[in-house]
Amino acid sequence: MNTASAAGGEREPRWLTDDEQRVWRAYLHATTLFDDHLDRQLQRDARMPHIYYGLLVQLSQAPRRRKRMTELAIDAKITRSRLSHAVARLEKKGWVRREDCPTDKRGQNAVLTDEGFAVLKQAAPGHVEAVRQAMFDRLTPEQVRQLGEIMRIVAEGLQPQDPAADLPWLR
Template structure:
């Protein structure tokens, strides 16, 4: 087995301990299952994938239910191309509309329509119940606090400090 780190670095790899490997595999399995569970629930009950729901939520929480497309891509951690396709689909459904950004000729805003807000309001109770059943009903209040703290630490550590980082949502 090659003990060097990937990328030509000659330092020995810091392999995961059995305990870390078990935690890592449990994390991967749980996040994949949770993503699939929530996506299936939203497809079945609201006729949309989880990413569309997340996009509608972002717009609903924005001032005047509008947000620049670039800001949406960053918030959702998806490429601008994927966002553009999602917004186009939501436009065809009548849930979102686009308009040019008055302060930037190259930019566009996505705006949540009244119909989109109604769809979100109808989908939200079922989605929240699915999140509660899949996650929070299985944890003690102490575990919920620990999970929140762990996820905050991971997110802060992964948030790029370099604005020139090659991130999908900046492409």
């Protein structure tokens, strides 16, 4: 490892300890398997990837089942380009439609259709059961509480404070 001296103004990297490395690798392994598990379940049972399910959920919870495309990209943490592609696929299925934003002529809203809501309603029980079996049924109530607290702390630390931050979902 080539590291600059402290006199050069660069700090020595803070390498992970053996315990931290084990936790980090366990986290990566578990989240990769969990994401794959949920994606396979939704593909099998609802013929949609997990990302599409998440978009339908967000729209179902929005007022009048509609949300500005930019806000949807921010909430889904995906680029506007990727969102546009996903919404185009959902439009072809008849689950979502786009409409012009009445307050901003340049903006568009994504709107969950009745057919999309019905698909979501049908997919939700199986998806929730997959989440429950993969995660919550394996943890004690105290572990669930701790995991929630840990994830809240991690998310707060990663939440950008600078509104001008160069984040993919703002592009």
